Amino acid sequence: YYPFIVPSLFGQGLRGALFIYIFRQFFRGFPQELEDAARIDGAGGFRIYLQVFLPLAKPAILVVFLFSFVWHWNDYYEPSVYLMDPSKYTLPVGLINLWNSLAMIMGGFGATAISIWNEGVEMAGCFLVIVLPLILYAFAQKYFVSSIERTGLVE
Numbered sequence: 428y429y430p431f432i433v434p435s436l437f438g439q440g441l442r443g444a445l446f447i448y449i450f451r452q453f454f455r456g457f458p459q460e461l462e463d464a465a466r467i468d469g470a471g472g473f474r475i476y477l478q479v480f481l482p483l484a485k486p487a488i489l490v491v492f493l494f495s496f497v498w499h500w501n502d503y504y505e506p507s508v509y510l511m512d513p514s515k516y517t518l519p520v521g522l523i524n525l526w527n528s529l530a531m532i533m534g535g536f537g538a539t540a541i542s543i544w545n546e547g548v549e550m551a552g553c554f555l556v557i558v559l560p561l562i563l564y565a566f567a568q569k570y571f572v573s574s575i576e577r578t579g580l581v582e
Contacts, residue, residue: 453487
């Protein structure tokens, strides 16, 4: 799985640029007074980042994690290029291979049998592909709303 892990760690491609933009916009939304108050308390730049801004950035980290997870989870091109062993296929690649093999197997049974059988298998496969991102979003949804409440300052 190294062809997937190494590029993901270095944020390659358009995804990395989008993630940088998400973090940039999120950190620009913090008021300057928050950093000034931490500096008055004696914190340096690294400590301000670790103890002030990073705990407040959990929603941005979560959004980037969810985007990255869904992109890698639904990716078809890279796994089909890098993986040759069918036991290591991701769900979308395995689903396409399953559809192709079912079409070849069911080819002699008539058009109605193919469409009825393939629709059920396609729906079950699509459900398996979408269920994990939906579960992750259901658990992460509270962080999206709570971040708005915690970033305000009273002047």
